[in-house]
Amino acid sequence: MRIGVIGTGRIGTLHAHTLSRHRDVGSLILTDADPKRAQALAHRLGETAAPGVDEIYTWGVDAVVITAATSAHAELIGRAARAGLPVFCEKPIALDLPGTLQAIGEVETAGTVLQMGFQRRFDRGYAGAREAVRSGRLGRLHTVRAMTSDPEPPPAGYLPQSGGLFRDTLIHDFDILRWVTGREVTEVYATGSDAGPAMFRDAADIDTGAALLTLDDGTLATVTATRLNGAGYDVRMELAGERDQIVVGLDDRTPIASTEPTGPPAADKPWTGFLERFGPAYEAELSAFVEVVLGERANPCDGREALEALRIAEACEISRREHRPVRLAEIQGGAPVPFG
Secondary structure (H helix, E strand, O other): EEEEOOOOOOHHHHHHHHHHHOOOEEEEEEOOOOHHHHHHHHHHOEEEOOOOOOHHHHOOOEEEOOOOOOHHHHHHHHHHHHHHHHEEEOOOOOOHHHHHHHHHHHHHHHOOOOEOOOOOOOOOOHHHHHHHHOOOOOOOOOEEEEEOOOOOOOHHHHHHOOOOHHHHOOOHHHHHHHHHHHHEEEEEEEEEEEEOOOHHHHHHOOOOEEEEEEOOOOOOOEEEEEEEOOOOOEEEEEEEEEEEEEEEEEOOOOOOOOOOOOOOOOOOOOOOOHHHOOOHHHEEEEHHHHHEEEEEEOOOOHHHHHHHHHHHHHHHHHHHHHOOOOHHOOOOOOOOOOOO
């Protein structure tokens, strides 16, 4: 199997390394907006670099992995679909609902495959939580608390094109909430703070956000995120039911210290970021994609799943800006909610 990788930044480099050593992948063609970066990675891996996206198709591949800039995702998905090729794409499809729906439409019209990169679905902790909920171990689920805390903000230049905290960061929490619980969000109430570095205010973004989500069975979920968690990278989900309570992401590397005399000690080596924390999950999702391409398994996360997570993020953005609860029924896929 020959796979084209479009984009060789942090995630693209990680995925290229994973695919290059996969037993069912014979070779890669790498390309990037910065041709020198693609060439350097190809040289390190013993793979082929292409001068542009056109060559991915003229040289011939069996599948495409998209890790380019977010603004290019929808167009690249559509091009791959029109070429009849299965696609793996990092989230999101697009930063707005019309762009997302158009790309999904092209995939569905072509009858091809689009697998989205929501890697938490392949994390052992989240998979265990899903099993606990679905098996009835927790009893009736009444409360979920999810969080994503980055140790430091991205570069200032990234913020205006990120889509904002709800679309860029918390979209992972929205997706995994649906996947673990098997329920849909019906209403959100969200807020945020830009009290940190001035670059967030300059970009009309927030550095910290929180949302209260109501699920269709009455379960309440709180979801929070920050770009400024100096203790380290902290991603957790707590699920409480009438019978039991569990937590994902609590281990000897969780960057939190207890003030109780008998509490666990602070982590000696806290998680530094998402690439380290979710390394095995990133490998697993790409292995799944190879299996999908080979026809050995069903698509574990298609474009419609990504659309639902984006709808929740859109509702949160409206709620934050208008200071009101927003029902998901309001988010039908029409005009995008402006960022800022």
